[in-house]
Amino acid sequence: MTLLIEQLLNGLQFGAMLFMLAAGLTLIFGIMGVVNLTHGSFYMVGAYCAAFALGHTGSFAAAVVAALLGAGVYGLLIEITVIRRLYQRDHLYQVLATFGLILFSNEAVSLVFGRRPPLVDTPAVLQGALTLAPGLDYPIIRLAFIAIGAMVAIGLWWLVNRTRVGMLVRAGADDREMVSALGVDIRRLYTLIFGLGALLCGLAGVMAAPLLAVEIGMGERVLITTFVVIVIGGVGSVRGALVGALLVGMVDSLGRAFLPQLLERLLTPDIATPLAAGLASASIYLLMAMVLIVRPLGLFSARG
């Protein structure tokens, strides 16, 4: 039982991380119509800035600020210099340009910070584990991850549903041309959203840095999963991103946790082990396929 709860928490934590990445991506894709493959690079830049700041000041607060600033500013820079020229273009151009930017970002980061993966220690307050129930100790840093994810979700809900910017975001997701025809400076809105998306990536980057290796190419690894999340959730919907992230986090974690044991009961080990590993790897894509059969536009598509 405690194992099940622990694995559920693991799924929740993975979901929280995916949500921070997916929220920005879904807005950029849904509202601006841009397929942004560079999104994972913002996450990497955030993590590297955090590692750099932590290495030089020793303060985790400074690391958080550096990650948010670094990723946010890098995002704005990319939007202004490259993405802005691609709004009117076909998705293929966007894919090519942003793919090029991945390569550029990776090389730029290795030039600036070097290839050696930097060390990011867990800050003292987040070290150790909390006893949630008898026999269930859970690392505090992972609990913090879940809490921050929840805070981001609430913050975004407030931003999208209770503010003027949010109103424009929702309107933009529905009908871009109309919003622009009503005299709204859509270009500024786009820049803002892009910056916000990058900022959230930076946040995910600094949170992940003590748990994961800060290394070149760490962004591409989560990028595909993030796209799966927004496709499941429905493009352009923050609510969809949240539900999608939690679904993907749970299915992936629980699949890896329980599929092997389940199959070992049904089949011989030499068939069950590779089959379980394969199925666990494919589980989120199976989930995506099933969701798309039932709801071709995703669960909460903004354009439904």
Next chain:
Amino acid sequence: MSNIVKLAALTFAASAVMATVPAVAAAPVKIGFITTLSTPAGYIGEDLRDGFELAVKQGNGALGGVPVDLIIEDDGLKPANAKQIADRLVQSGVKLFTGVNFSNVLAAVVPGVIKAGDFYVSANPGPSVFAGAKCDPNYFVASYQNDAFHTAGGVAANELGFKRMVVLAPDYQAGRDAIAGFKRTYKGQVLAEIYTKLDQSDFSVEIARIRSLAPDAIYQFHPGGAGINFAKQYAAAGLGKTIPMLMPGFSMDARMLAATGGAAEGFYTTGIWSVAMDNPASKKFVQDFKAAYNRIPTDYAMQAYDTANWIASGLKAVNGDLSKADAFRSAMRKADFKSLRGKFSLNTNQHPIQDLYLMQIVKGADGQLEPKVVRKVVVDDRDAYASECKMPK
């Protein structure tokens, strides 16, 4: 008169200088060094390159007194790229190759090189294919056969008294080979074989399962970033102190150790060498490497340095003339060089026969974590494939 004396003295001095320079004033021997310098794994290529270059630098641009010209190429971790580069270099007359750092890249490069009658000396991977039926007189391995660390891991686990273990590796060929190699020598009970996803970066799920299985210890193989992630998260979950971790040395090399921080303290590794190894040549190498590059050398750097010195012994025997292929080959087969590992000899399949050590990651004299040799676990390790190799003369 005094002028004549001066002139005579000068001529004498000049001839003395010329006498010490080897007679080969010919063009330097070209060595194709194809490795991975870009991508996250680029640090491995860097260490291979820097280790090799250190040996060349110490010889003042020469190996075994023969001037060499290192042609360094980045393969981007793509076998097809590496094959193209190798073909181009073979056509341009390069006769000696080394540097590749991944088995799959090596498998693309080696056949073309040896088919052209040229030589390849592996500084890192030793895949089973080229150790067994497909062994070749022009293919040498300076590092290890891929299974060596894992079979030594099994022996070490027996000696450490681990009766019930969980083994983990990524779900791909090298991961499966790792677990198969470990199980070949491990005598205890394997509670679970866990295969992780190749691109996985979070191991919370697997770690929770390990905790619930409560084994005596775990054996895990995760190279590069995944290895750093695993070690950090294992320690964060509080298992680092309760369930010992055993792994092959390349799952926790010096760079990974630096990125893992204190999390790796107390973990066990197996390997052929350690920075803390107590032999004068090795100590000098670590010192020189630190002085030249301002970082701690990894096993990769050591292997490349050994490769360079081995090649030096071959080049010296033929005075840099690689067209004397038979003479170069028999010189290489003697393996007449001073390995930093201390002992090094060649098996019939031209892979090393060497000792393997159990190490534990502990704080060194300077307070930095480093793998310290606990004891020798395998003496004169030979790989299981040599018997399948029918080496032509």
